[in-house]
Amino acid sequence: MLDAADPALTAPGRPPLPGWVREMAADVDLVALCERVVARDIAVAFPGLAQDDGFAGHLRASVRENLRLLQQVLCGRLPLAAVRLEQPLAFARVQAELHIPQTALQRSYRVGFVEMWRAWADRLQEVAEASDVPRAEAVRALADLTAAILDYQDHVASLVAENHARVDEALSRTRAHVRQGLVREILRGDRSSLAPSDLITLDHDLGGEHVVVLLPAVAEGAAGNLMTGLRARTGVRQTLVHPLDLSRTAVWLTVPSWTGGMHRRLLAALADAGMEASVSEPLRGLAGFREAHEQARDVERVRAAWGRAAAPRVLGHADVALEILLLRDPARARRFVRAELGPLAEDTPEAGRLRETLEASFRLGSHVGTAEHLGLHEHTVRNRLHRAEEHLGHPLPERRTELQVALRLQRLLAGAG
Template identity: 90%
Template sequence: MLDAADPALTGREPLPGWVREMAAGVDLPALCERVVARDIAVAFPDLAEDAGFAEHLRASVRENLRLLQDVLCGRLPLDAVRLERPLVFARVQAELRIPQTALQRSYRVGFAEMWRAWADRLQEVAQAADVPRAEALRGLAQLTTAIFDYQDHVASLVAENHARVDEALSRTRAHVRQGLVREILRGDRTSLAPSDLITLDHDLGGEHVVVLLPEVAEGAAGSLMTGVRARTGVRQTLVHPLDLSRTAVWLTVPGWTREARRQLRAALADAGVEASVSEPLGGLAGFREAHEQAQDVERVRAAWGRATAPRVLEHADVALEIMLLRDPERGRRFVRAELGRLAEDTAEAARLRETLQASFRLGSHVSAAEHLQLHEHTVRNRLHRAEEHLGHPLTERRTELQVALRLQRLLAGPA
């Protein structure tokens, strides 16, 4: 019976026995995480926060590493390699309209990382076993050839699958529509032809509110909008996947009323989802700008901390924070100048800031005490200590102090 490493099966001379034994000793789980991190940083930086995408990538890398190790150890002929998770991942990329250039780049950087790990391991084994230099170099050359032969083999299969899926998807109206929306958001389209308007199938003449759902996939977002439409009276909605787990929804009416916006917020709150909501903006430019606003709101949520930020955040709620966060370093200098010792990362400073914010928001130390469930004397004492830390009365530079407290909360990061 022939061994898998027999040249009659592999079509090439097998790796030396000591190299095959070395290949079996690489820590695949640790190497998988290294490859995933490198791929995301180089080929998919825009999807760094998409946990679903990262898991698809991880499953693909994990399977490739296992198969590659089997090939290097002589347990599996290259021609017998059958892919499953890498082909699924190729389909995911095609559905997200990730170009094949990014796919190919991820394979280049990923396999370079794999080669580096096995080459480092080979060097360690060769030194420990006192393998002659010429033999070690031959082993490295054979290892390199085997790894990149495997890369060429699987990358071709994956690219072919990506192209096939992409071609099939390109024939569907929904996929064409998604591509058109992406072009509008990038600013590639400043006007739309009649055929584009038919493809988009959404009224651009009204006022658009964008709801960004950071933890709701496209299908669930579509179901959620059924209830939102019934609650608000909105008839025109466009659901657009930003990635595997984030969705943006355009809700368009001839003119948004205060009551309709109140109902929208209530419907999202009752649904229990996290949502970042834009102001109403009109026309094609408003279609794009409303999406930018919702993204700005979502960045404030991330800075605030998902555990403490309100589930539903509107642009009007955090417009000041959005403006101030455009220059974080200048914002930090402003916070330090206005708050002084109150900006420190201590439990006492945090208590005093919380008490100040409650007092400013509710208008009196009595209301603040009730809200914080503290005795009035405790609140009064805290406000007095805050004045001592500031070096001036709370009535002095009150506006600057309130702004600094709001900004400090974000610049300090999630609690």
């Protein structure tokens, strides 16, 4: 058993936790508990950032440090007043930079500490039952444990909230922060026009033609560096880099008028840089500024459905405009695919081979080209196409357009599923 707790290590007015409770507190698996708290926090307080690995890393570091310090407080090794935070304060700054409101921050602390309390309470019950602790003593111990955890929560949540507010206030005075706020307002449709002072702050020609490049795996700083090369390759002079979160960035490239050659050079430059990028069509004016961003997001959703490993690294809106249109109603798209492909829509190796051959045949236009592309004998291609016709119940040319659309959709719907 532990020695009697030093009253100096407890909260003012709180009795020290009994020795058996402090021993119990040291026996909780913090690694497993950390993952439970992180999952709960993201699900409840930050669902929009569930796919952001960078954000999850900051959250995990914060939770890990809080668990370690809380355990030391519960074990009587650290006075509450001596708790010093590093990662939770750093995480508060990240939240301020991402414009996550205080309400979400506070909610994450509430749900996170409920998860922590549950872990220690469950362990206390196990120890009390195994050691045959009298019921009244166990109930008092649970009450004292709960009070100690709530004291810690109140202490650290206050420190984190103060830091979040301080950082948020400092950021709100910077031009970059104001600029990001203006961009978000434009994208939400809150602004139908901008005041002259806002135009000066934005420092970007809203009257020109805009192309948006969404970089799903590039942070703001790296995206800014990438723009130097893109401007040189395309002749674009005006760019606006806007962070969507810690790991995704949108970039507006604006000129008085885009030409087909400039757009092709942009796509080629992105491909040469090895970037994953979703690219809009050129669109003009303030409405075009918003719509180009929506187009890039639509393209990125197609990439996600396609599968990042299978999709081309650079996707333009024109490449997938048909898929974007048809995927507006996924249920109707699935019905269309089943009606057109019949047995070929099934998730079997045989159906997959026939779809692959059929798609290549439509795209390349000849048995010879299809065989060469797939690495097959020409007779194998003929046999597969014949089996496809048998499954479909009609000659391939009869509904060629519908089949091509269904094949493209089936690939994306399978990926989304």
